[in-house]
Amino acid sequence: MKTLHRWIGFGSAAVLLLACLTGWALSHPARLFPELRREPLIVLTHPRDAKVLWRVAREALLRSEDRGEHWAEMNVDMPVGPVFMGSDASGRTLVLAGRWGEMIRSTDGGTVWGRIEPPMDFQAEGVKVRSLSVAADGGLFLQTSRGLWHTADGGRRWNPTGEPPERSLYSVILDLHTGYFFGTWFVWALDFGVISLIILIGSGIFIWRKKEDKLWK
Numbered sequence: 001m002k003t004l005h006r007w008i009g010f011g012s013a014a015v016l017l018l019a020c021l022t023g024w025a026l027s028h029p030a031r032l033f034p035e036l037r038r039e040p041l042i043v044l045t046h047p048r049d050a051k052v053l054w055r056v057a058r059e060a061l062l063r064s065e066d067r068g069e070h071w072a073e074m075n076v077d078m079p080v081g082p083v084f085m086g087s088d089a090s091g092r093t094l095v096l097a098g099r100w101g102e103m104i105r106s107t108d109g110g111t112v113w114g115r116i117e118p119p120m121d122f123q124a125e126g127v128k129v130r131s132l133s134v135a136a137d138g139g140l141f142l143q144t145s146r147g148l149w150h151t152a153d154g155g156r157r158w159n160p161t162g163e164p165p166e167r168s169l170y171s172v173i174l175d176l177h178t179g180y181f182f183g184t185w186f187v188w189a190l191d192f193g194v195i196s197l198i199i200l201i202g203s204g205i206f207i208w209r210k211k212e213d214k215l216w217k
Contacts, residue, residue, distance in 0.1 A: 086134040119158030
């Protein structure tokens with residue numbers, strides 16, 4: 001019975017170790033998997049020129065002028081992803097928004113970019129960007145986990161639109177699991193916990209194997 005108990009403990013430790021390693025890797029995809037940097041997430045077509053496309057990757061913005069046959073990376077400091085993108089009716093005003101509310105805008109088709117002030121401190125408030133849309137008059141609508149916001153002056157003034165939705169229990173559990181519930185800094189605190197747990201599991205298995213070897217001698 002004691003031997004069975006030890007093997008069950010060993011199997012549980014192995015599963016827990018696998019969960020720690022994979023969870024840690026998923027929290028830092030861009031750092032651990034460089035090929036994901038240019039992985040396409042969003043494709044936006046030019047509203048007036050069918051040959052022009054924009055492709056939003058995790059850490060890059062690319063532009064094509066031949067219907068996607070060839071792509072060139074644009075010189076832009078990307079917000080922290082995943083990134084959402086919108087364009088006005090002319091195709092000259094472009095807006096990029098990261099998950100935590102970091103936003104940049106170009107009014108010349110993507111050559112020069114400037115920062116847009118968000119309506120709140122998204123990380124401190126635990127709010128995420130869900131999507132965005134640029135209106136024909138250049139105004140910006142920003143859908144967040146705390147409702148819809150609108151600015152007509154480039155972010156100097158933001159106004160909430162409608163009633164904010166209630167935060168779901170699922171989103172709370174997901175943010176607690178990834179560490180983003182307390183902001184991006186807490187992900188590193190979780191990393192410390194994961195590394196400590198891996199060390200404890202590894203040392204425990206080593207000690208257990210040493211005892212097993214002594215028992216069989």
